[in-house]
Amino acid sequence: MARTIRFHRHGGPEVLTIEDVDIAPPGPGEVRIRTRALGLNRAEALFRSGAYIEQAQFPSGIGLEAAGLIESMGEGVEGLSFGDAVSLVPPRSMLRSPVHGELVTVPAELAIKHPPALGWEAAAASWMQYLTAYGALIDIARLGRGEHVVITAASSSVGLAAIQIANRVGAIPIAVTRTARKAPALREAGAAHVAASAEEDIEVRLKEIAGEGGVRVVFDAVGGPAFLPLTAAMSRGGILFEYGGLSPEATPFPLFNVLSKSLTLRGYLVHEITGNPARLAAAKAFILDGLNDGSLKPIIARTLPFEEIAEAHRYLEANEQFGKVVVTL
Template identity: 40%
Template sequence: MSRVVVFDRFGGPDVLRIVEEPVVEPAAGEVRVRIEAFAVNPLDLMMRSGSMPAAVALPHARLGVEGTGLVDAVGPEVTGLEAGDPVILTAVPDASVRGSYAEYTMVPASRVLARPAGLGVAEAAAIWVAYSTAYGALVEKARLRPGDHVLVTAASGGVGRAAMQIANQIGAVPLAVTRHAAKTDDLIAAGAAAVIATDRVDIAEAVRHHTGGAGADIVLDLVMGPGQQDLLAAARPGATLVAAGFLDPRPTPFPGGTSLTIHGYRSFEHTLDTVVVRRMAAFLNAGVRLGALRPAIDEVFGLDDVVAAHRHFEKGIHAGKIVVTV
């Protein structure tokens, strides 16, 4: 049997419960993964609360788009993977049916990658969503280059921290945006070239100061909402803004009359593309090997404490990823 986290109604963390389900055999092209750990992501909270734009079928819905574990069994027609191989999940498109909040899950063999050498289980559970999102937004969409000044909002979160490390690996200059000046030292330690605390300074003025008056070359907006107008003012003419987040539920004004190139971005745009995933994996493995890419872990919970993990996430005070070990 497999212990699985499910929910039968939308609501707060308390709707989550653990049940036991039979362990089934993988179908053709699939692998069964024994999950060792998974990370909590904003998408999980949206699914659980009922705020997802896409429908989530109740009751008995599952959660989890990220995790790491060992291949437990391989289905017919699967090559290149064997039982015991340590892997990370790269995409769980049907998370409400086969999410990673479980002792075992089944995914297409094409949706797992070898776990990068040198990562512990908690780090491996926390690396893919944040780093693939940041890489896809900055490298694949915005064409980040050495020397570019990159303005990163929600810099204390998992994607924000990944974006700063990726910028440093490429030779760009990450400028971190935070609402609280108290986070300055932590963000500098996390890789920011400079920190812009909106409780102290105006974003546009601060960015001009740090870029010699030019403005940011790339803006990674992980928040959205009305505050995006301040980011547009902080960018140089002809810059690129990538909207890759949804932390502010308020409407985002249409950015009319701007010379910026603006992209919307969701990670499944690239994590379902095997060619891009190969590039992501190569970049990730190189960064881990060189010590340039390393996920920050805020706190680790056990599976029995998954409700507490969600409560902790909702407080919004975490610095790095929240991980649950199975």
């Protein structure tokens, strides 16, 4: 038996419970991990509330990120050993492989031996944010040196990861945040420019930064009315990635901007990378290199104990954090 985060109905953070659950031993190609830290993501809040891309079956586990020690292994596992410190690539299904618990059994392909200098909290905060940003900016858009890239929801963990990845390849990250309150912290985190969407005309500000030629790549987690000024500030043939949809308002289709500039508006999920072995291998190599050389460094907003999982979800949904929310065991 092991303490596991579960919920029996959709709702707010209060539906989360800690229950003793029997954890299956690892089968062929699987490992069982004693977790030390859990990373929280917006996807888990959506899954808990019933608004995620897959629906829970009750009682349901939850969780996409964790780090810990390998406790046992099934047959056929190669490249890993008992006692290895590992962090987990997010499973493609939270329904089948939830990882927020003291003890979890997962496919061995999800477990990565992270750099020894990386602490448990940082290890649990790494893979979702960096894989999400890498997949869009590097794998698909091929963002390069000297290019401007617009990053909305810039103070989120994925937004900060995108800033670091842009800097790592010599691009110029433009952080978009709601107000100027977080601007100093965003600049310290590596943003070359900061725009406050609630306080200034974003189209004018972005054109002021990037020039009338515009920005080729936009990495957006918000959607909503901002599609109009964002696409107006894009260059001909540019691409806008939508990976979040955080805005409660309707998202207009910017027809004139799309037609006049031959823009691509593209939905994007991290599963595009995690579901393709070759692309995932390239992503792992890029991220591990960055973690080793320090160009990629997870920013932790707040760490809470396992017993305060509901409070951790409340903090996540308050949208006040700067970086990742982590739960420790």
